[in-house]
Amino acid sequence: MKKVSSIYKVFMMIFILVISAALTGCGGDSAGGKGGKKVEITWLVRTDANMIKWEEQTIADFEAKNPNIKVKLETIPQDEIDQRLTTMISSGNVPDVWSSNWANSGFATYRGMDALLDLTSYVQNDAQQLKGIPDHLMDIYKIDGKIYGIPMLGIGSYLFYNKDLFDEAGLEYPPTDWNDTSWNWDKALEYAQKLTKDNGKAADKIYGLLDNNSPARKAWSFGGEFFKPEAYTTGVMGEPAILDNPKNAEALQFFTDLINKYKVSPTPSALDAVSQLGDPFMTGKVAMVVNGGWGFWAYKPAEFNWGVAPIPYIEGRIPTLYVDPWNISAKSKHPDEAWEFVKFLADPNGAAKSFMEATSATPADATLMEDWYQQMAEITGMSVEDIKQVNDGAFVDGKEADNHLITKFSIIGTTIDQTMTAVYEGKKTVDEGLKEIDKNLRSLDLD
Template structure:
C-alpha cells in the first residue's frame, strides 16, 4: 500500500474534526428549551434506510408523538453510504441529529473520541427500569470509565451458516450448535468442506465448500491471534502493533490461504469477486458454508430458496469471534437532551418499540424477554429447535468480543489497508509473511502520520 492512501482514507475524519469548531447544539427546535416542561419541541432521529424497517420507523414516530404531544420527532433517513458523507456537514451546520447510532459512519470510538456523545449515566441512574432486561454484557460494551454512552438496540453474533440442501445431498450430518464441542474443529471443517466442493471444470458451475465474509483483522481472533493490543480496544486507538509479535496471526492467515490453494475449498479473491457479481455467493448456492455476522439471519430468512441452518464456529485454542452491538446515542450538544432521552427510552421499551423492531427486522434483540420469541421466529426459518438456536447464540456471546471497528477510532482506513494487503495473499501474489510485514509497517506509518 502506498503511503498517500492513508491520508486520503482519513479525509472524512479530518473534515469532521475541522467541522466541530463553533458547534453549539443539536438540530432540535422549540421554545423555552423544552427541558422538563410541556413547550412544543422538535428533535431529529437519524436512521439508515431499510425497506424492511421503514414501516417501523414511521409507526414509532407516530406512536411516540401520540404519547408525547409536546415532542415532535423529525425522521431523517439516509443510506448507509451517505451517513459518513453527510455527518460532517451536519456538525458544521449545527444540524446533527439528536438521536442516532454512532456505529453508522465512523464507529462509536470515533464519535466518542471527538466528544460528541452524551453520557447517559445520569439518566439511567434516575430511571434504571429503562434498561431493565437488557443483557448486562451488551450494556457494558459502551461503558467507558464507568459512564454509559450508548444503549444497545440490537446484537449480532457471529456464526457458521450452511446450506442444508447441499449437506443432505452429500449425506453429511449438520454441524453442531455446541461451541464447546472440540470435535468440531478446523480439521473436521476442512473434511466437510471438501465433500461440499464440486469442480466440473466450468467456472460458472463450480461450487465451493466455504468462504469467509469477515474482515481479516478478526479472522485471526478465531485462532487466538490479534493485530492489536488489549489496551487499544480500551483507549480507542492503535498503539504498538501486535501483528508480528503474535504467532497465531500467521497461523490463522496461512490456514486461510491454504483453504484456497492447498485444500481448494474456498474461492480466491478473484474467484470470489466473480461469483459475487451474481449476488451473495451463499445466497445463490455457489458456496455451501459461510462464516458471517448475525445479520445473516435477516438476509437468509428473506432472500434464499433453499433450506439453511446455523452452527458454531469451528474450535481452535484461544478462539474468539466478533460481536456487533449497535447502540442508540444522543448528541452531546443536543438542545433537548431530556426529550431525546425520553425518545431513547421509548425505542428500547421491550413491551413496545423494541419488541416491534425485533418482529419487523428479525434482528437479534438485546432484551432477554424478547429472545424467546426471536428463537421461535428463527426456528421457523431454519427448521432448528429454539434450544439449538439459544445454544448457538449463547456460544457466540460466550466467545465473542465487540468488533474492532466499533472500539478503535478512525478504523475504516486501517481495515481497508489490511484488506488490500491480504487480497494479494488470496490471489497468490504474496506470502502471508510478506503481508504481515507490510501490515505492520503500514500500521506504524499510520500511527506516526506518515
Template structure:
C-alpha cells in the same frame, strides 16, 4: 499536503451546501408551541426503515409532544463524513446511530455522556446483554444504547451435506471440521464451494484471527498484533482454504450479481445474522439451518451492533433522551423480536418465544443466535478505528484474496498501523 487541502475544501463546500439548503439543516426546532422536533439519523435497508417507522408510530402514542424526524442516510464512510460535517457546523442530528465509529466520535467530545440520564431515570442496564453495553461504554461512560446485537454465525446448506452423507455442523465444530466437510463438498469447476470467503471485512477477519489466538491489536489496543505467530497462522489458514484446498472462492470465482449462498452454491456461510432474513425471503430450492461460528484453538466471535447516541450540541437533549430510551425500551425490542433476525439486547425479550419461535420456518436451530453471544467480545475500537480498519482490510485482501505473500504485505500494514498507534500515544 495536496490531499489535506482537498479534504479541507470538500468539508468547506459541504458546509456551504448545508448553509444554503434549508432542508439539509437537521438542527432541532419547535414545530409548534406544544411539539419538540428531534432529528434522528440512521442507516439501513428496507427492513430497517420498516422497523424504525413502526417504532416511531408507537412512540407517537406515548410522546405526542415530540415529533421524531427519521433521516435515513447512506452507510459507510459517507455516513461518518455527513456526521462530521453537521457536527462541525454545530447543526448535528439530535440522535445518531453509530456502530464501531462510536468511540471515534466520543473521543472528539461531540457526543453526550448518557450516564447521568441513565442514573437519573434509574434505567437498569442489567436488563441488556453486558457485551452490548460494553461496546458503547468508553472510559467508563455510556455513550450509546443498543437496540440489537449479533455475532458471527454459521448457516449451512443441508442438501449439500445430505448429498455427501455428512453430519450437519453443530456448536462444537472447529475449523478442522469445516475443512474436512468443505473438501468433500467443494467442486469449483461446477461453482460449488465448501464455504464463503473469509477475512473480507473486519468481523470476519477478527473472528478468524481471534479463534487462532491472534488479533489486529493486542488486548490493550496499543500495539500491532497482526504479525504475531497466532495471527500469522490464521492468515495462512485463510490463504490455504482459498488457494491450496479451493474450499472458499476468491473474488474472481464469484460470478457478478450472483449470491452464492442463496443460490445453493455454498455449503457453509460464516457471517452475520442478517443472512437469516434474506435466506427466509430468497431460499426456495434447498433446506438450510444454522449453528455457531467454528472455533480454532479457542471459541471466538465478535459482536456487531449499533447504538443510539445523543449529539453534544443538540438543543433538545431531554427530548432526545426520551427518544433513545424508547427506541431501546420494551416496546421497540418487541418490534425487533418479531422480525426474528438480529437479537434484541433486552435479555428477557431475546429469550422469549416472541423472538425464538419462528412458527416452523427455518432455521430450526434459531436458538443458536443466543448461544453465539456466550463469550462474544466487542470490537477492538480506538479513536483511529476507521483508518486502522481500512489499512488492515486492504492488507488482508492482498494476502488472502490476491494471494500475495505475507512477507511482502505485512511490513507495510505494520508500518501504517504503528504510525496511527503512535499518534494516539503522543
C-alpha cells in the same frame, strides 16, 4: 384597620393570580418542550427498504404518546454516513438520535470526536426501564464510568450452512455446542472439500466455505490478535501486535490455503464475480459461510433450508460480537426529548419488540430472547434449544468488533485489506503480507 385589612387581602389575591399565571406561562423544561411547545428531533438511520415500515410506525406510535415531540426521519446510505456525519458534527447541525455503529467507523471514533452525549444520569433515573439489558452489553458503552449508548442489538458470529447441499453430499449437520471440539477447522475443511463442486465453469462453481470476516477477525477465530489490549480500552490503535502472535500467521495461512491450495473458497476477484448475482450464500454459490448474526434475518428469504452452527473450534477462538447502541448527539438541542425517544426505542413491550418481530434481529433486551429463539426455530427448522445454545455460546468468549472500539478504524481496515487482497490472490506470502501490514500501520498518521 378593617379597611387596610380588606385592601391587603385584595392585593394578595391579585399577587397570587399574577404569579400563578407567570409560572404557567414560563413552565419548566419537559419532554414536551418548553411551555408545551412542540419540538422536533431528528432520527438518523441507515437506508434500508426492509426497515422503513417499522421506522415510520415507530415514529407514529411515539408521536401519538408524545404529542409535543415531532420526530423527523433522516435516512443515509451506510457508505455515506461517516462523511456526512463528520460534516454534521463539525457544523453543529447534528442528528439527535442515531447509532454510532451504523457507520463504517464506530463508537470509539465518534466518542473520540466528543460527538456522543453522556447518558449516565438518564440511565440512572430510568434504570428500571432498562433492566432487561444485561450488564455485559451495557458495559461495552460505559467508558470511565460514563454511559454513552444504550444497546439495541446483541449479535454474535456464526457459521451458516445450506442444509440442502449438506443433504446432497450426505453430510451430518454441524453441532450447536460451542464446546464440541469435534467441530473444528479440520472438520470444516473436510466438509468444504466435499461440498465444493467445480465442473470447469466459473459461473457454475459452488464453493464449500467462505469466511466473510476481516483479516483481523479471521485471526480472532484462531486465537490471534492484531492489536494490543489497551487499544480496545483507550480507543487508540497504538503499536500493532501483528507480528507478536503466531496465531495471526496460522489463521491467515489457513484461510489463504482454502483459496489457493484447496480451492474451496473464492479469491477476492472470484467473490466479486459471484456477488454480482447477489449474496453468494443466498444464491447457493457457497455452502457454508462465517458471518455476523445478521444472517439470521438476511437469509430468511432463502429458497433452500439452512442452519446455524458455531465457528469451528480451536483453542483460544474469539467470536466477533456486534452490539449496536442508540446514541444521542452531544450537541443535541433537545437532549431530554431525544432521551424519551431512545427509551421508547428500547422498550421491550414496545418498539424494541416490534423491531425484533419486523426484522428478526437479535434483541439486546434479555426479556425478548425467548420470543426470538422461537422465531428463529421456525425460520431454520432447528429446535428452540439448539437455537439458544448456538446463539448464547457465541457470547461466552466473544469480543466486540474492533472497528467499534478503535478510533479511525476505516483507515486501519483499508490499510490491512489492501495488502491482504494481494495475499489472498497469491501475489504475496502470508509472512510478507503481515510484515507489510505491520509496517504500513505503524506509518499511519491517525492524529
